[in-house]
Amino acid sequence: MxxxxxxxxxxxxxxxxxxxxxxxxxxxxxxxxxxxxxxxxxxxxxxxxxxxxxxxxxxxxxxxxxxxxxxxxxxxxxxxxxxxxxxxxxxxxxxxxxxxxxxxxxxxxxxxxxxxxxxxxxxxxxxxxxxxxxxxxxxxxxxxxxxxxxxxxxxxxxxxxxxxxxxxxxxxxxxxxxxxxxxxxxxxxxxxxxxxxxxxxxxxxxxxxxxxxxxVELDRFRAGPPRPPAPEVPTVVSVGRLVEKKGFEDLLRAIALLGHRGVRLCLRLYGDGPLRARLLELRESLGLADVVTLMGARTSDEVAAALAAADAFVLTPRVTDDGDRDGIPNVLVEAMACGLPVVTTAVGGIPELVTDGANGLLVGAKDVAGVADSLERLVVEPSLRARLGCAARITVEESYxxxxxxxxxxxxxxxxxxxxxxxxx
Incomplete structure (x- = not known):
């Protein structure tokens, strides 16, 4: 033009x-x-x-x-x-x-x-x-x-x-x-x-x-080297600004619930923001210091590498009291482009991207038990991880x-x- x-x-x-x-x-x-x-x-x-x-x-x-x-x-x-x-x-x-x-x-x-x-x-x-x-x-x-x-x-x-x-x-x-x-x-x-x-x-x-x-750039965000189908401790990644609408407090409580069930995983949370101190305090009070790592703000290259090395991705947005919410978070699209199975919440435009059971697992906003249940399924069912991850990549190729x-x-x-x-x- x-x-x-x-x-x-x-x-x-x-x-x-x-x-x-x-x-x-x-x-x-x-x-x-x-x-x-x-x-x-x-x-x-x-x-x-x-x-x-x-x-x-x-x-x-x-x-x-x-x-x-x-x-x-x-x-x-x-x-x-x-x-x-x-x-x-x-x-x-x-x-x-x-x-x-x-x-x-x-x-x-x-x-x-x-x-x-x-x-x-x-x-x-x-x-x-x-x-x-x-x-x-x-x-x-x-x-x-x-x-x-x-x-x-x-x-x-x-x-x-x-x-x-x-x-x-x-x-x-x-x-x-x-x-x-x-x-x-x-x-x-x-x-x-x-x-x-x-x-x-x-x-x-x-x-x-x-x-x-x-x-997203499909050549840049893609699956990394094959991971063990049943890793001893699966690595789950989440990415986002540490603000209320991202729902990270719900995510940490879901991880704690999994610990009470004896389900082992590690969560690496990438991002920074005004709630960092509150999330660190919550992590300590829930006894998750050895399970959850707050990685801080990182470049897109570092995030892409983290996604390629992960076993699953989780994001738990919510609608805040003043109406703030996500549309379709770009990090969710990036994770799916990397062939990762995702667990996320039905907020904003996310249900337009993720269809529950088809290319990811979808739960209600603030549903801590539902997030825990979905993550547990991904941990104990390697075949589900593989199927959802493959379908996630196809979704992004077709529409994103x-x-x-x-x-x-x-x-x-x-x-x-x-x-x-x-x-x-």
Missing amino acids: AGRVIYIVRSWPRLSQTFVVNEVLALERLGVGLSVYSLVRSGESLVQPEVAKVRADVVHLRGTGRRHAAANARDALSLLRRHPRTYLGTAWFALRHPGLAAGYGDCSTLACFAHASEVAAHVVRAQGPQGRASHVHAHFAHDPALVGLLVARLTGLGFTFTAHARDLYQIPPSSLATRARAARAVVTCCEANARHIRHSVAASDLPPLLVVHHG DVDEAALRLREVFAGDVGWQGEAGP
Whole structure:
């Protein structure tokens, strides 16, 4: 497609958002030119190795503090001189709709307008054959999508956004509807999210709604060397940010229950987050210091190696009291791509990926005994592990290839939204 796609994200690079980096790399393999605009820096010291392969320009936006006032004023003046009615109309829109930034998010509507003005000024200045922008796409429905909407108003470019999890469920329906009305299409990663969007946004306000699964690199995430069919102590892996919606407290209690039954395994939990201290305390109180290892944050290469060496994978998400939840966790797709049997909970879009007894084992959210029962089955039934792992790999090959997802997104960015992935009313 001619022209660059402006990609707006909340922070770059983000360790827990490898799906965004993977998507960027897959689009670049298709020849799509991209410029990534990040509202803030991630502040993380550990960076995924894939980030180094990204060819796109990455711009970290300045912010709205006093020390940036002169630069922000120059951007505003350049836009005002070039298209005064457009700039003033967009500014008036932002002033009249402060509630568009309500709910989950860190920026006010006016701060989003300042970010959008900086991006739009970049777009206006880069009008040569190599720099011309053709489309704006935002990842996440909260601050990034509002910035994308305002960039589209300031520049006249087409606009789309991808809604994921907390960004979708924790903004007001009216704010979601305003973003949707302005978009050429709305993309989301699972049908559960699509149902929420259709429920929240009137059909008259909703453009084509497209379900595009986050894909994985099938050549990178694949089964490792054959493991013993009946290891003395099976290794189970789990991966995720140590936050409430991941349900790791339920998982540790399930592991303790297995210990009371005399079922032996070891759990390696990869990830970091605000609940680390609480989980360490719970591990000690349950007597699991020799069974559960909190591995901390690791790169995707280290996670891929851990999955390839594991006997099974477990993830136990839940819906929090404030509505936060997962869509389809990318780590679950990665584990299944590695041919691992998985135990997980029926939350968000997970039942669209995992069919109980066919390509994994599915239990209810917060069902500690159910998680323990399913893990015990995997420990004592090697043939079940093999059958589920084989079916899991086939599922990912058929529906979760990152390059197939990129092909669909390229069509969306080019304005072709009539393909069969469209979610009906």
